[in-house]
Amino acid sequence: MKLHTLSLSISLASGSLAGDFLSVPTSTPTSPRADSHAPIGVMGEHMHKKGEFMASYRYQFMRMEQNFVGTSSVSDAAVQGLGFGIVPTGMDMEMHMIGLMYAPSDSVTLMAMVNYVDLSMSHRFGPGLANEFTTRSSGIGDSSLTALIKLHETKTSSLHAGIGVLLPTAEIEETDLIPPAGGVRRLPYPMQLGAGSWGLLPSLTYNSHLENWSYGGQVKGTIMLDDNSEDYRLGDRFEATAWIAKPLGEQFSTSLRATFSKWGNISGADPLIAGPVPTTRTDLRGGSKFDLSLGVNFFETSSGVRAAAEIGKTLWQDLDGPQLGSDYWVTLGLQYGW
């Protein structure tokens, strides 16, 4: 039974499919395959059987550096030359994501997620950009509640929709010492910990599990529904991703994934966010990018514990800038179903 739980913590459809191929009766879909879960950077990509729970922890690190205007990278001096006295030179984003899934029925899985965010951004300023400083912020980020609804299922494939609500839990009044401003100030938009708005999170996910490999895809949106407490709303976001995965032995699988993301500028403005730096501009936040990522999944069948890692690199980006570009990211995750 434990095995069933594990496999189910993955993907209903994938479970039954893989089960078939492994000569497991379809009535008790078991999927002792590491690739029955998508790469760890994808969320809400599997459903559960009635009565099952799954808890997960994900850690994500993202490195941003190099300013872009459109698809071209620009030097720090060039950014200064555009009239910005302070130039962001790099940003590290760390996210701890706790998730809980529960299936009240075979056709509906509920998912709750809470994020803790840790940000730091380095800058240069002054004549010859000779001075530097770093700002930091950390705390509760965005949270969400999502229902995943099964739309279609065959022996080898499944399709489900997600409809989620983004909760306005993110702390967006973060401050830190800004030396060129001579004191502690409200930090610019990308240093705030999330949207702080109500939002809608629609998604559509397809999974297919064949005998020797699997593939899937997901499209999802983040649509802001109102201005946050500081009188602005982040731009909507759209993401499309597709992956292929291959089992390696009994407990491992590897994956290759491509992701396209597009997000808008900020509407409204926080009157406390000001200064001669691109990160205070609401019209220099939007953009789009294309990432390629490699992943590995590990599934310890006797304990039901899954561990996974994925590393991604941004290969192309088109930013309303000057805006710091994304360089690479790493996601590590642990999942346990019961």
Ligand SMILES: [Cu+2]
């Ligand atoms: Cu799950």
